[in-house]
Amino acid sequence: NAGVTQTPKFQVLKTGQSMTLQCAQDMNHEYMSWYRQDPGMGLRLIHYSVGAGITDQGEVPNGYNVSRSTTEDFPLRLLSAAPSQTSVYFCASRLQGFNTEAFFGQGTRLTVV
């Protein structure tokens, strides 16, 4: 099993550019989410999805869009990158139910200059 696959691993963007971070999982998990990790802030929830066609905002959604057309894929779009979006991004998936562990991708280190 590949688990959760995130691409790319590293990315440098110029302010105002757009891009999509890809996330795919092969565990048939209903629940997927995106976090950003910043020093001293832990992991903060950006967006999440409880199943195909259903998405909702997390703690820090501004500047990001998501969609969930299939169970497997949950891409994160930056519409107009800003330096404040420089961060490490993690995609996670888990089975439905708050007792389940989350499986994480390897992370994407994004720098916006």
Place this chain on the structure above:
Amino acid sequence: AQKVTQAQTEISVVEKEDVTLDCVYETRDTTYYLFWYKQPPSGELVFLIRRNSFDEQNEISGRYSWNFQKSTSSFNFTITASQVVDSAVYFCALSAFIQGAQKLVFGQGTRLTINP
């Protein structure tokens, strides 16, 4: 509010010392789960343990042990006889229904450095 606090930003100890990482949480729910994750220097997040709110038994796994106390809303993690390979950032997390949806809320993380 659902919140997790890891007050220790960084801890540095010498190999073979015991070390305890603190985790304090806030929730109004009576049913919830607590987790610990490890993030080694390579960057991935690794699941360590899960504990539900009704199970206050301490857990031991090799050199790792966890102490869950509902009375103080704490879920502390102890590494006995620490090793250099234990160097990592450790996250405590709370899983509960928040605003009608299941969410996993993380603490700020504790960076643990084990010096040889």
